[in-house]
Amino acid sequence: MTAVTAVTAMTAMTALPVLDADPFAHDVLEEPAPLHAALLAAGPVVHLPRYDVYALARHEHVHAALTDWQNFPSGAGVGLSNFRHEKPWRPPSLLLEADPPRHDAPRAVLTRILGPRELRGLRGRWFAEAEDLVEKVLAEREFDAVTALAEAFPLRVFPDAVGIPREGRENLLPYGDHLFNAFGPANDLVAKGDPRAGELSAWVNDRCRREVLAEGGFGARIWAAADRGDITPEQAPLVVRSLLSAGVDTTVHGLAAVLYAFAVHPGQWRRLREDPGLARVAFDEAVRWQSPVQTFFRTADRDVLIGGAVVPEGRKILMFLAAANRDPRRWDDPGVFDLSRDPSGHVGFGMGLHQCVGQHVARLEAEALLSALARRVERFELAGTPRRHHNNTLRAWRSLPVRAHLA
Template sequence: MFAPASTLPVSDVDPFALGVLEDPLPYQAHLRDAGPVVYLSRYDVFAMGRYEQVHTALTDWQSFQSAAGVGLTNFRYEQPWRPPSLLLEADPPHHDAPRAVLSKILGPRALQKLRAAWFADAEVLVDRLLESTEFDAVTDLAAAFPLRVFPDAVGLPEEGRDNLLPYGDHAFNAFGPVNSLVERGAPRVAELSDWVADRCRREVLADDGFGAQIWAAADRGDITYEQAPLVVRSLLTAGVDTTVNGLAAVLYAFARHPDQWALLRQNAALARTAFDEAVRWESPVQTFFRTATGDIDIAGTVVPDGKKILMFLGAANRDPRRWDNPDAFDLTRNPSGHVGFGMGIHQCVGQHVARLESEALLTALASRVESIDIVGPVRRHLNNTLRSWKSLPVRVTTVQR
């Protein structure tokens, strides 16, 4: 156990306690105010909640290692519960080829081929949903739309797609400690892992989807045949839950801020800004870990080699040292630079997919809906890593056609 210097702020609060996960903002503010680096005695790790230090850790992969795991488990000394992600839990040179393959497949130019179809799908979903003026914005919109378009784009067969969210939920829970949230998903780990592994096989995937393109990259020698199913798995692990929670965040933001919804309705081009501002404001991915590759000086605190460092992305995205009025959801703000998608070489490779899904859904809604009001209790779905949602009941006022 590390013995912190007397000048280093120490906290014995558990950031993964259910109460903190339910409402993390007070804890994050305390963490930022305590100092640039805080020692978390409960887990023997160092924590950073200010934007400057979090941004530095995300961009300096040489000092802040991902290959030892982006969760609490330290791969230097402990066995991971599944083979590490070739993108999230790898550093150069092992990270480079899979990243290059996915960056091309999921890049803005490649996604233009899906744009018209996804916008049309959003229109169909919204038209059907608006046959009623009340619905759950999480289950009926934020989850329904990605589960409608993304598995098709990957090339997944229809059967079993309901496994995607529970698998992702457990994967993101497993980045934290073994608490009740991890235990909640443990009974289905083997079943869900087997299902995902099976869906990564070439013969299971459609010939024209993202998955087939990944296997084609193996044919070209861009990646190995052993890497191909793991790259497909990366899509299935991180491609749904994060987008669902990002969409829920932007819908929640607009329900809370009707003036901002009015701005979007006046200017549909703000749809992409709105999504990024919601990702900054709510930070669907709240935390990730790194590991010190040597004795690292962070703002005067020396973090010893091999120690875990917990980055609070959500805290950084509301740091008043970086953002004016950070607690406001504001479409006139330039949210670029937020760390909700990470930063540097490990920045979310699927962020353009999420932006396109959000743009399609918000555009369809903005043309039909004048107002969005919350009409029941907003319920969170607790997760060790994600700022997640269970229910957001809303009532909408529609435009008369």
């Protein structure tokens, strides 16, 4: 670092707006909008002294940081912990916590396996599974949309597609919950999951073995890629683990978000029923509006100028994806859930090299479930007070009681 760069960095640090806020406090996790509004108003880069991190909330700068893996790599971890100085609680993800060239081969393998063309083979089966589940759930007019639909459907179809046995699938949600909590500080949410972390991690790792995975599933195809030499045998189980780590919780909370959106926006549900082709737009708009993944960290690889401020080398940035997805500089009426909007460009699935490789899977699950519901349900309404589930990274519902009025 040159003297000029050092002076520039120090000047930027003293001039930066500062917010003495804890983005992982329970009141913020319950309702993050006030903090997001303060960050959006404060400036392009805001210093959060509680964790000594640099916050980005505006869409322009979050998008820029997400796509700039050279300056803001993921290899030091996408959480508060810095893997250059701290040992991670589990071997880092080859997809989420690695950069080129280490990231390239595993990413290429999963991109082929999870691409839109490959997923067409699952479409008929998943639509039939959705019809079957919806028929059973609607036998009762009131139900919890989280447990009955948002959790039940992904836990039914996605592990089948990966090829893991049915026994023990209930472990996937607490494992993912702890994983996403661990991206934040060592607070009470992390402490809550610590006692079972080893047990759950061992269970997931066991399901990544070649011998456990069903023939023809995503997992077996990852191991076949290792046999071809596309990835190494040591990488194969870690790539399978990436599916089980990031492919369940995020979809569950995305589905819960879109079901909540329709429960409180009956006019938008009517629009979907009139035009079922809007199902994928509805899911993406709900991901923008609710942002199931709220935040991710990166680490500055050098002194980086962003938004007129310098983020010093080796320091963590905290990207507020949810704030970017409601930035009025990017979106008209950002707080409104609106199916006439083009939500493409939201950062709910990330952006750039590390953009969610399983997003097409999530969209297909959403399309199947929403299509089945649209044929049967005239409207939804809340049947009680929804309750949030707090997680350091995820925006989630614990309970979403709804009443369905059948068509």
